[in-house]
Amino acid sequence: MSIELSDQEVQRRESLKKLRDLGINPYPADLYPVTSYASDIKNKFEDGKKVCIAGRLMSQRVMGKASFAEILDSTGRIQVYFNRDEICPGEDKTLYNDVFKKLLDLGDFIGIKGYLFTTQVGEISVHVEEFSLLSKSLKPLPLPKTDSEGKVHDAFTDPELRYRQRYADLIVNPHVKETFIKRSKVISTMRNFFDEKGYMEVETPILQPIAGGATARPFMTHHNALDVPLYLRVANELYLKRLIVGGFDGVYEFAKDFRNEGMDRTHNPEFTVMEIYVAYKDYNWMMDFTEQMIEKVAVEVTGSTDVTVGENTINLKAPFKRITMRDSILEFTGFDINGKSEEELHAACKSLGIDTNPTMGKGKLIDEIFGEKCEGNYIQPTFITDYPIEMSPLCKRHRDNPELTERFELMVNGKEIANAYSELNDPIDQRERFEEQMKLSEKGDDEAMFIDQDFLRSLEYGMPPTSGMGIGIDRLVMLMTNNSSIQEVLFFPQMRPEKFQTGPDLESFKKVGVPGEWAEHVFKAGYSSVDELLMAKPTSVHQQLNGYRKKNKLEIEALQLDEVQAWFN
RNA sequence: GAUUCUGUAGCUCAGCCGGUAGAGCAAUACACUUUUAAUGUAUGGGUCCUGGGUUCGAAUCCCAGCGGGAUCACCA
Numbered sequence: 001m002s003i004e005l006s007d008q009e010v011q012r013r014e015s016l017k018k019l020r021d022l023g024i025n026p027y028p029a030d031l032y033p034v035t036s037y038a039s040d041i042k043n044k045f046e047d048g049k050k051v052c053i054a055g056r057l058m059s060q061r062v063m064g065k066a067s068f069a070e071i072l073d074s075t076g077r078i079q080v081y082f083n084r085d086e087i088c089p090g091e092d093k094t095l096y097n098d099v100f101k102k103l104l105d106l107g108d109f110i111g112i113k114g115y116l117f118t119t120q121v122g123e124i125s126v127h128v129e130e131f132s133l134l135s136k137s138l139k140p141l142p143l144p145k146t147d148s149e150g151k152v153h154d155a156f157t158d159p160e161l162r163y164r165q166r167y168a169d170l171i172v173n174p175h176v177k178e179t180f181i182k183r184s185k186v187i188s189t190m191r192n193f194f195d196e197k198g199y200m201e202v203e204t205p206i207l208q209p210i211a212g213g214a215t216a217r218p219f220m221t222h223h224n225a226l227d228v229p230l231y232l233r234v235a236n237e238l239y240l241k242r243l244i245v246g247g248f249d250g251v252y253e254f255a256k257d258f259r260n261e262g263m264d265r266t267h268n269p270e271f272t273v274m275e276i277y278v279a280y281k282d283y284n285w286m287m288d289f290t291e292q293m294i295e296k297v298a299v300e301v302t303g304s305t306d307v308t309v310g311e312n313t314i315n316l317k318a319p320f321k322r323i324t325m326r327d328s329i330l331e332f333t334g335f336d337i338n339g340k341s342e343e344e345l346h347a348a349c350k351s352l353g354i355d356t357n358p359t360m361g362k363g364k365l366i367d368e369i370f371g372e373k374c375e376g377n378y379i380q381p382t383f384i385t386d387y388p389i390e391m392s393p394l395c396k397r398h399r400d401n402p403e404l405t406e407r408f409e410l411m412v413n414g415k416e417i418a419n420a421y422s423e424l425n426d427p428i429d430q431r432e433r434f435e436e437q438m439k440l441s442e443k444g445d446d447e448a449m450f451i452d453q454d455f456l457r458s459l460e461y462g463m464p465p466t467s468g469m470g471i472g473i474d475r476l477v478m479l480m481t482n483n484s485s486i487q488e489v490l491f492f493p494q495m496r497p498e499k500f501q502t503g504p505d506l507e508s509f510k511k512v513g514v515p516g517e518w519a520e521h522v523f524k525a526g527y528s529s530v531d532e533l534l535m536a537k538p539t540s541v542h543q544q545l546n547g548y549r550k551k552n553k554l555e556i557e558a559l560q561l562d563e564v565q566a567w568f569n
Numbered sequence: 570g571a572u573u574c575u576g577u578a579g580c581u582c583a584g585c586c587g588g589u590a591g592a593g594c595a596a597u598a599c600a601c602u603u604u605u606a607a608u609g610u611a612u613g614g615g616u617c618c619u620g621g622g623u624u625c626g627a628a629u630c631c632c633a634g635c636g637g638g639a640u641c642a643c644c645a
Contacts, residue, residue, distance in 0.1 A: 006579060006614080007597090008595075008596055008614085011596070011597075059605080059606095062604095063602065063608085064600070065601080065602045066602035066603065068604050068607085079604090083603095106595080119604075123603090125603085140595065141579085141595090142579070142580045144580075144581080151606085152606095153594070154581040154594055154595090155581070156580065156581085157580095158580090159638060161637095216645070234645085235645075262643055264639095264641095267644070391645090409645095495637090496637090537635080539619090539620095540635060542634085543619035543620075545619095546616090546620065548616075560621090561620070
């Protein structure tokens with residue numbers, strides 16, 4: 001990031017100074033006694049009613065002695081009307097001519113006291129009697145324009161800028177704000193649903209000595225006092241089950257989980273999962289529970305059980321279709337997986353055109369077939385049940401078939417959004433399953449689980465029959481808000497960090513090899529310390545510095561990449 | 570990680586068969602007492618992502634790199 005200010009930023013700083021010269025504090029400390037909000041004013045219009053509103057100035061239309069402006073508050077926009085001679089009844093018209101017309105900028109927070117009226121064109125507006133600056137904005141907003149047909153011009157659409165500067169995105173793109181309001185509603189609806197049933201919201205460790213409960217690469221950290229490695233959790237399942245052992249009937253947690261894996265439009269390194277565990281239930285009960293919950297969320301958030309996603313309309317009214325994995329594969333491939341050996345499954349994959357490798361066991365092969373041939377077909381909500389045992393090391397064996405588990409996943413719009421089990425509570429079976437995982441790991445499967453001895457100990461004390469379910473909140477929100485990218489439903493999706501100018505600096509740069517004539521400019525170009533400089537990529541530093549040189553027309557030779565790389569050794 | 574698209578003013582974009590930059594909005598100045606994409610007139614504003622190459626001359630062509638998007642791979 002450059003430290004240079006744009007033209008408009010310079011002008012705003014000058015306005016700031018002029019306001020101070022006029023005795024106006026651009027950042028006053030006292031509260032502002034807001035009585036009304038834009039949406040209430042529009043919905044419950046009362047002619048002549050006195051109001052006091054506050055918000056951001058979003059547009060200004062000056063017509064000589066009268067002006068219209070728009071104020072954006074947390075509920076929306078409202079038009080306000082300024083009349084010069086009412087604001088400035090005496091000879092001195094400074095407040096209107098200078099303060100309002102010149103020194104206020106779009107984006108400033110102002111407070112308005114006035115009364116409601118309707119303009120000749122019929123727009124509900126606030127007739128301003130008094131206004132005050134509440135906070136000055138020094139950076140121009142990327143403001144789009146909306147025409148009379150509601151069409152948006154010059155929309156702020158660049159994904160990089162929108163995600164990096166979500167605050168600006170939220171200000172100028174109302175639909176973005178709407179998405180996040182819905183996200184909050186998804187969560188509060190679920191929370192209410194669970195609380196009404198008497199289940200308890202809990203918190204479990206994010207820093208875990210073993211990243212258990214799922215198979216994924218964890219983020220690793222270190223605890224200094226104990227001098228031990230710790231992991232950011234990839235799941236919280238094993239801790240919630242410990243609480244069921246401890247005697248709670250129903251526990252749930254909205255959890256941030258962390259996985260050190262790739263990022264794409266459905267994956268962010270940190271993401272939110274809701275997991276719930278209920279004692280004395282099985283996976284059949286959990287299916288009923290899940291479909292009721294989803295239906296309720298859809299109605300509360302979208303007002304309907306029909307949700308539009310891309311080109312599809314999805315009906316989320318319970319009950320949902322249920323089909324076993326065996327029947328699903330049979331339906332879409334004609335192949336019956338029942339009782340097949342690993343060799344037969346390899347052969348089947350081959351004939352279906354699915355790539356395999358020798359490390360894949362039966363469970364993985366079946367999962368591949370399902371993923372390739374079946375999963376995408378389930379647009380309408382469907383419970384896929386009875387997964388092979390190799391894929392589900394924490395799930396109870398199926399009551400009718402020891403090769404299977406009592407597990408379901410909920411597919412919607414061709415994607416998995418929830419996963420649930422009748423939980424495995426046989427400690428001996430669980431220990432064997434973990435050992436199976438260790439063997440898979442030795443065979444080369446890097447997704448196998450670690451053994452959590454403390455969890456096994458808790459099971460040995462006895463866990464009641466329990467069903468548990470996890471649901472990806474981000475993906476559920478994507479579904480409910482018709483977004484195809486996870487970045488659209490996270491306030492601050494993970495991005496490569498930006499570099500910023502921070503504080504003063506010494507010329508310790510020279511010690512790592514920065515030429516004398518460059519040291520000062522290295523600092524000005526945004527690297528406030530040697531550490532910061534060396535944290536960056538040499539290629540990036542090289543560009544940053546030469547860019548700075550070019551912009552400021554420095555009379556120094558451009559840096560070569562290998563020259564910059566030498567600083568890093 | 571692979572492929573591909575992309576990077577030009579505060580924002581959205583044009584210019585890309587090479588001749589050292591344009592539009593709309595935003596900004597500045599003036600005019601205008603019910604406008605609403607307000608209007609009219611005038612003005613200012615650029616690291617054309619970075620470096621190198623080709624060339625008399627590069628935003629434009631070539632090479633290398635950086636950021637971002639999309640698709641794929643990876644990923645309970």
